[in-house]
Amino acid sequence: MSDVTGHDHSVQQSPLVSPKRTAYVYPSDLECDVTTGTGATLHMRPIRPDDADQLVHFHLNLSSGSIYRRYFSFHPELSENEVEHLTTVDYVDRLAFIVEDGDQLVAVGRYDRIPDTSEAEVAFLVTDRYQHHGLGLLLLKHLADAAFPIGITTFTAETQVNNRSMLGVFNDSGFPVTSSIEDEIVSLTFPIKPTEKSRARYAGRRKRPQGKGKGKHS
Numbered sequence: 096m097s098d099v100t101g102h103d104h105s106v107q108q109s110p111l112v113s114p115k116r117t118a119y120v121y122p123s124d125l126e127c128d129v130t131t132g133t134g135a136t137l138h139m140r141p142i143r144p145d146d147a148d149q150l151v152h153f154h155l156n157l158s159s160g161s162i163y164r165r166y167f168s169f170h171p172e173l174s175e176n177e178v179e180h181l182t183t184v185d186y187v188d189r190l191a192f193i194v195e196d197g198d199q200l201v202a203v204g205r206y207d208r209i210p211d212t213s214e215a216e217v218a219f220l221v222t223d224r225y226q227h228h229g230l231g232l233l234l235l236k237h238l239a240d241a242a243f244p245i246g247i248t249t250f251t252a253e254t255q256v257n258n259r260s261m262l263g264v265f266n267d268s269g270f271p272v273t274s275s276i277e278d279e280i281v282s283l284t285f286p287i288k289p290t291e292k293s294r295a296r297y298a299g300r301r302k303r304p305q306g307k308g309k310g311k312h313s
């Protein structure tokens with residue numbers, strides 16, 4: 096998608112170009128359309144406070160397994176404070192992308208900078224019927240593209256040791272992931288500076304035929 100300057104944000108930005116992003120100013124230049132592994136075109140954009148109702152509805156429709164893998168606990172409803180925290184971001188140190196199919200929110204990916212560092216923690220949640228369509232990898236790529244030019248150099252994440260889809264997304268990203276395991280939780284860290292490998296993995300994954308890759312982690 097192009098902004099008023101004609102810049103195409105689907106193309107990897109140069110790490111030397113620092114886009115002007117001002118805290119709490121909605122970065123509409125980060126909006127774009129994405130194509131899933133099944134060929135559907137969905138809209139990805141930064142979250143806004145007025146997405147609260149959509150987010151509540153999204154959460155209510157998740158399976159308990161998906162919620163558990165995201166929050167590490169049984170958490171069927173979001174509290175008002177949580178909804179406000181998740182939908183109100185500053186677009187610099189905290190950024191969340193949502194993916195919409197029409198007016199339906201189907202996925203969220205976010206980073207939260209670890210204060211006073213160049214690291215940010217990432218987390219993802221894709222509604223059950225859209226899982227394995229490539230949205231996890233797309234969200235990771237767009238979060239990295241948004242974070243790196245403003246000085247975030249490393250992503251970290253924690254996930255359960257049996258969360259093969261999440262581990263698959265990180266390991267397939269082309270970023271050089273390192274990990275350690277403690278108490279059934281995998282801690283991952285990786286630099287997000289774009290590399291030929293990360294660009295190639297992203298391009299290659301998008302072209303995969305539907306269904307390829309499923310079953311290997313069943």
Ligand SMILES: CC(C)(COP(=O)(O)OP(=O)(O)OC[C@H]1O[C@@H](n2cnc3c(N)ncnc32)[C@H](O)[C@@H]1OP(=O)(O)O)[C@@H](O)C(=O)NCCC(=O)NCCS
Pocket residue numbers: 131132133160161162164165217218219220221222225226227228229230231232233252253254258259260261263264300301302303304305306307308309310311312
């Ligand atoms: C983990 C999660 C975010 C991954 O998102 P996703 O959109 O399903 O991820 P992707 O589709 O990019 O990749 C996952 C799988 O889809 C497959 N896939 C990706 N692109 C594909 C394509 N174009 N065609 C076919 N399959 C594809 C991948 O091979 C991968 O398969 P695997 O699970 O066998 O490794 C999602 O499953 C989810 O929300 N789970 C519940 C919450 C959770 O676990 N959150 C993580 C906590 S940090």
